[in-house]
Amino acid sequence: MNLDLLVDPLFRVPFLTGLLLAGLLPLIGMYLRLRGEWLAALAFAQMASAGALLAMVLGWPMLAGGAIAALLASLAKGLAAAAGANAYALMMLLAWGAGVLLVANHPLAEQAGHALFDGQLYFTGEGHLLAVALICAGVLPVLARLNRSLLLARFFPEFHQARGLDAGPGLMLFDLLAGVVIALATVSIGVMAAFALVFVPPLVAYRFGRSWRAGLGLAAAIGTAGYTAAFAISLAFDQPFGPVCAVFLVVIFLVPGVKSDRL
Template identity: 50%
Template sequence: MNWTAMFEPMFFTPFVTGLLVAAVLPVLGMYLRLREEWLAALAFAQLAAAGSLAAAIAGAPVLVGGLALSGVAATAKAWLAQSGNNGYAILMVAGWGASVLMLANAPLADHLGHALFDGQLYFTDASNLWSMAAFAVVGALLMRWLSRKLLLERMFPDFFRASGLSAARYHLAFDLLAAAGLAFATASVGVMAAFTLVFVPTMIAYHWGRSWRQSLSIAVVVGMIAYVVAFQIALTQDQPFGPVLVVTMVIVATAAWILRKLASGKLRRNPTRP
């Protein structure tokens, strides 16, 4: 396998863009799982896809359409004071339904639709790279401010309320950040790859991490390594990137699960069984 292909000029921009996505999404996933709202990743990704398609049909910038629709959904969810996965499940099916209807009735959006749902990372350009890089910088600064507040509100739910303060603005800020991150990521790696990068590294990190800080590192490392492997396989075997990443992540998740069971002794042979 040629491990230098990803550094060739034609593939370098898509590779770096995806690497940024693979570093950023697991971090967002850690906090979405903290709030037991991991389904938000799929909801925001589906809505971003729907927004992008709508923008393409209207002749507007695709990225703006994705950002706008997922951002409106995050704001509406915060305004309605809905928490948990129920609201996100509704948003997810709404995004999927709208996308499929647009694809069925607007043949011009067909190419973009394939890119969004199959995850054709190789079609990303410098605009995707720079927008993702800018988001990574802004997101890192925002999360430095938000992290303790989100954790505190989860572990000591009355802490803000007892002091007459509201945590709503912190949740809204994070919702908007997650929506924007998923919109940028979906435009690059597609819906299911974005969701997988939020969900799987976080699931592994929650099982293996001994502290929050360590778990964040585990999630990012798992996401980036799986991404590099998937990118290389997709490139050298001429396969669509999104499904390859999803399959890679499933293999990684299964391996982590087996390792965990072995570590806890639950997969050792039971001597009472024949």
């Protein structure tokens, strides 16, 4: 175990990049769960990883490839809204198949593929940090503005429509934001770590949040705390970050659940 690595300047950029994402991804997850669309996060992440790998093979920036693929996925989700979870499952299968075939058949894609699937965020550079910081600065105010509209469309759809309000543009904008954020996260911290941060903190927040506002805060707090602990553990014990993050977040969910069941 090497705890000195935790304060090594080499890991500051990857840590900060992931920390920003760990605060933002759970917020995206809160709204995806609200709409019963949390599975879309995994579809977006898989599509982003396949897009990033394809971009690498073509000599393009991986970040751009991942973002374009996730944007296409979010557009496809909007167009195939009636298909629901079926569309996400098809996207996941397509992206996973394409990604694994690229890794298997192209030497350039092999290392990047492992980084994406294992979640080796230590390869994250300043470009990622800058992109994530800009996205956070842009997405948070938009999410705050969309909050009421997304809740109204979910709980009072007829009231919303009778007011002459069209939920469509807001939902489409949210899908695009979710696609971009998840794509950035996938390229920065890996597929399953990104999905775990979208999925688990909201699961806990829905269970224990005392209000919607408190739930949003709780989800972001669990995301950042869980991420920080997972980062430290994976670095100290020289383990891949993605699996450590996923397991740690699931434990965060299970432990209070067991305690409350006993009570």
